[in-house]
Amino acid sequence: MPNLANGRATSASRVNVGVYDWEAFANAQIETEMIERSFCPSCDEASTNTVHASADYTLRRCTKCDLVFADPMLGGDSSYYQAHLVYANRTALDIQHERAHLDSRRCACMLELTKGGARTLDIGCGCGAFVAFARDEGRESYGIDFNDQHIRLGKTVFNLKDSLMIGDILSMPQEWSEFDLVTMFEVIEHLPNPEEVISQVYRRLRKGGYLAISCPNEARWQPMGRIFVDYPPHHLTRWTPDCLRGFLERNSFEHVRTEIDASLRDVLWTAYANRRARRKSTAPSPTNAATRLRDCKWALDGILRKLCLPFDAILRGAHVGTMGMRVVVRKV
Numbered sequence: 001m002p003n004l005a006n007g008r009a010t011s012a013s014r015v016n017v018g019v020y021d022w023e024a025f026a027n028a029q030i031e032t033e034m035i036e037r038s039f040c041p042s043c044d045e046a047s048t049n050t051v052h053a054s055a056d057y058t059l060r061r062c063t064k065c066d067l068v069f070a071d072p073m074l075g076g077d078s079s080y081y082q083a084h085l086v087y088a089n090r091t092a093l094d095i096q097h098e099r100a101h102l103d104s105r106r107c108a109c110m111l112e113l114t115k116g117g118a119r120t121l122d123i124g125c126g127c128g129a130f131v132a133f134a135r136d137e138g139r140e141s142y143g144i145d146f147n148d149q150h151i152r153l154g155k156t157v158f159n160l161k162d163s164l165m166i167g168d169i170l171s172m173p174q175e176w177s178e179f180d181l182v183t184m185f186e187v188i189e190h191l192p193n194p195e196e197v198i199s200q201v202y203r204r205l206r207k208g209g210y211l212a213i214s215c216p217n218e219a220r221w222q223p224m225g226r227i228f229v230d231y232p233p234h235h236l237t238r239w240t241p242d243c244l245r246g247f248l249e250r251n252s253f254e255h256v257r258t259e260i261d262a263s264l265r266d267v268l269w270t271a272y273a274n275r276r277a278r279r280k281s282t283a284p285s286p287t288n289a290a291t292r293l294r295d296c297k298w299a300l301d302g303i304l305r306k307l308c309l310p311f312d313a314i315l316r317g318a319h320v321g322t323m324g325m326r327v328v329v330r331k332v
């Protein structure tokens, strides 16, 4: 359903209306919503300041909660992401690397919040690397993503045939519920309807269950400039830690903790990613040479993370946030 933001959206229209078909998704159209709105999707405030205006959209900052949001809220559909520089042409080796190098913060989040046998759901799971990790740690884990290429790859490589689904939470089967933990890693900033998705997450959690969200920290230090994907139709919203916490609390969750990254590696990686994006408009083909190059990049990234540790301690001491943050809440 189009999200009318408590009935206050100025207008709403739907593009590419279609039907979800889990197994024959390649022939289906994903639903995309275009919502022109000047009211904040987090707190419903009407007063906003214009942050950025282009021919296609305006970025507005809510004067009440500080959320920056796109007007209209027009996000990319599955075909947009499948062709995108960041997501296209993933290989089995790529996602095995992703599984092997999973961010330890995500793992910690899982291990601390749940016990063996817990039911977990990763929304926007990509190829399912985190779903595979959770399964290997004894959780009953599921994942959903509207990128059918990634889901098909993950099902094969990670042997997650019955645990991954193409689609989104608004279309999930009823039996996918009573979760102990729902995770959304770098998802909320892509959503045209964050309040609708979060209310669905609340319904799908058991009482006492946790929701863990990670996304870019809008209050971060960014001396190398803003990462190139931080604009519509890629990112539709920009959240500060307080803004995201307030949003979740208004949606009936209890705050558990907020973690803010402080890593020089994030700053250097932003500069690298922006430079690479300027030089390449399409993703590299999965050739053997490209795969070997990516092997080297994973190894170099690991070395870079270690070299940055002394500087990271300084950043943490100065309370300087870099790219990422995580907010954990609980259904009470």
Ligand SMILES: [Zn+2]
Pocket: 040, 041, 042, 043, 044, 045, 062, 063, 064, 065, 066, 067
């Ligand atoms: Zn607001």
